Amino acid sequence: MITEPLKTALPYSHSLIDLTVSDGRATLEGEVEWSYQKERAEAAVRGLPGVREVRNLIRVKPAVDPVEIRRRVQDAFSDAFSRSAGSVRAWAERRGA
Amino acid sequence: MSSLPRVSESTRERISREFDNLGPEACVEEITVSMRRHNPELLDMALRCAVDIGDADQIMMGFAMFYRLLAAEAATDLALPRVTPQTRGRIVQQIEQKGSEAFTHAALELMERANPELLQMAHRFATRQKHYLAMMQGLALLYACLVAQAADDRTVLH
Numbered sequence: 001m002i003t004e005p006l007k008t009a010l011p012y013s014h015s016l017i018d019l020t021v022s023d024g025r026a027t028l029e030g031e032v033e034w035s036y037q038k039e040r041a042e043a044a045v046r047g048l049p050g051v052r053e054v055r056n057l058i059r060v061k062p063a064v065d066p067v068e069i070r071r072r073v074q075d076a077f078s079d080a081f082s083r084s085a086g087s088v089r090a091w092a093e094r095r096g097a
Numbered sequence: 098m099s100s101l102p103r104v105s106e107s108t109r110e111r112i113s114r115e116f117d118n119l120g121p122e123a124c125v126e127e128i129t130v131s132m133r134r135h136n137p138e139l140l141d142m143a144l145r146c147a148v149d150i151g152d153a154d155q156i157m158m159g160f161a162m163f164y165r166l167l168a169a170e171a172a173t174d175l176a177l178p179r180v181t182p183q184t185r186g187r188i189v190q191q192i193e194q195k196g197s198e199a200f201t202h203a204a205l206e207l208m209e210r211a212n213p214e215l216l217q218m219a220h221r222f223a224t225r226q227k228h229y230l231a232m233m234q235g236l237a238l239l240y241a242c243l244v245a246q247a248a249d250d251r252t253v254l255h
Contacts, residue, residue, distance in 0.1 A: 073230065090149070
């Protein structure tokens, strides 16, 4: 698997990054939180056999506006699928209580 | 007001690196062992939520990172409030009184004010999950329990 070096370099955050390789050119895309993730992904891909060039298009995302988070949570409460995943009251309650 | 440690941006980066350096499975394992010893009620809630949401291993990663961030700021997880069954019972009452939606909003608003970096972590992790809302509700629940316990512990001390 071509993504294996990414998984090895970033076992926690590799899923945020997409890798494609074509004609010896590797392209990294995605959005991460920290610069080390972008740098480590590039270093991992540079070692791949057959890769002559790496385009690192990974964006380091700034903090999310809390207003946006509130809106996302509010919207999710309006959505039946979102509400179907369980009950906070049930998680809070002790077994046999 | 919360008296939990305030997670800094640098701690968030450090713990993210820790998960990438050691691997998430090893980190979750270590944190789970620690929670079982020091915060079994909190762990039980996290596990119930994780099983309910599905893909429990993945969901536990979020809870483990959340707890690890607070423990890292507190220097040791022994310094974090140990949630008691009584506190858990009071939280259940709060959810019944307010409703789960209002409860979740209140807990997240408190997190936004007192621990904005923790809210960033919660949101970013939840965004990667199939069930964004459930993940946020689970993290809000754990936060509310820790805040309530911290307040109780302060009362006992004074």
